[in-house]
Amino acid sequence: MKAVLPGSLPGSGSDAGKPVVFGDAAEPEPGDGELVVAVEAYSVNRGETFQLDGRLDRRRPGWRPGKDVAGKVVRAAADGSGPPAGIRVVAHPPAYGWAERVAVPTGNVAELPDSVDAVTAAALPLAGITALRLLRVAGPIAGRRVLLTGASGGVGHYVTELAASSGAMVTVVSATAGRGARLLELGAAKLTTSVADAQGPFDIVLESVGGASLPAALARLAPGGLLVWFGQASRTPVTLDFFDFFKGPSRARIEHFDYTVSDTSYGEDLATLVRLVARGRLHPEIDSVRDWSRTDEVITDLRGRRVRGNAVLTVG
Structure with a gap:
């Protein structure tokens, strides 16, 4: 073949x-x-x-x-x-x-x-399953302030629509406004082209860029907030000064995410995604x-x- x-x-x-x-x-x-x-x-x-x-x-x-x-x-x-x-x-x-x-x-x-x-x-499959499982890790998101970096890729579009439809206030970071425009149509509350311009604090940060993006996003967490690190699209290593972290928001947490760890059987999540698409709730x-x-x-x-x-x- x-x-x-x-x-x-x-x-x-x-x-x-x-x-x-x-x-x-x-x-x-x-x-x-x-x-x-x-x-x-x-x-x-x-x-x-x-x-x-x-x-x-x-x-x-x-x-x-x-x-x-x-x-x-x-x-x-x-x-x-x-x-x-x-x-x-x-x-x-x-x-x-x-x-x-x-x-x-x-x-x-x-x-x-x-x-x-x-x-x-x-x-x-990969982008949709990642988005579903990422939001499960984030926990209840209705009414919460969410920052999503690297948002203009496949995962970012799914996360934005799913989170916004669940009641989250989502701020998305895209390299250019043009690449991120569709995210506003899918329910994002705000679009920015730089983490530095994101107006926090945020209850949840979903970080997928790495490099300088992660510490900048971490600084915008609210007390007790959660940063979930699920990618390194920039291919640039992260340097994190823990003295800055300790001086930052109290009780903040960092969690690494890998969509394959919790469950390596994907049929149920695929069926969920198909059902949402068929009902016009996921695009x-x-x-x-x-x-x-x-x-x-x-x-x-x-x-x-x-x-x-x-x-x-x-x-x-």
Whole structure:
């Protein structure tokens, strides 16, 4: 079958500078509790671009990217779990999804109603699951003041709409006002292009940029506030002066977040996201839809921060 394969790492090999190449891959062989999905669409996440350029480990020999897919089940799980062949699904495999077919654990799929198309569904998994679980960590948010940094990506759009619809007063930080404009339409109370301009204090800070952004956001916490650190999009290490922290808001807390830690079965969260979309309560922000032959272009645009929300590729 055809698949998108990792290119050479920057500065090496004949494909140097190409993030991905097209090639042939073996047909997926599903294990226990796995089904096979014929992929109709997939989305690209920034974390996958970091893996492709070597800034995150490629975890195993033969690794191929692909964690967010939508399509149709073409081979049901042998143990009878999960949907049967012919059912449309959204899925979150651990990898290998940028291909014509992919094996997925049955606990990581959710059925799609006719009202949710494959392109919309493909934008849901990683970003949507992250947003749901991030807000659970934040706790009750109705009436609370929330600061969200790095808000113009896929996770940020979902967090903004979900938090605002739950009664939170959300201030979003986006690199430019243009990239952040849609966030105001989704319910954000205020938009700023710099953490330094955010008018706190905030009960909850959701921080995804790293570098100088985290200590600046931490300084804007209210007493007893919570900062949840869920990303480092700037790829710049954080330097935190704990003497400044101790002089800051009393009883403030910092918590690190990883969406995979609490539960590695994603089907229920996927079903929740699908239900919200079908009912018109969640609106995936899809900035770009292209044929999968243009995956390398999308990766380049993501690296250059030229994608607002999600980018989706269609297969076949």
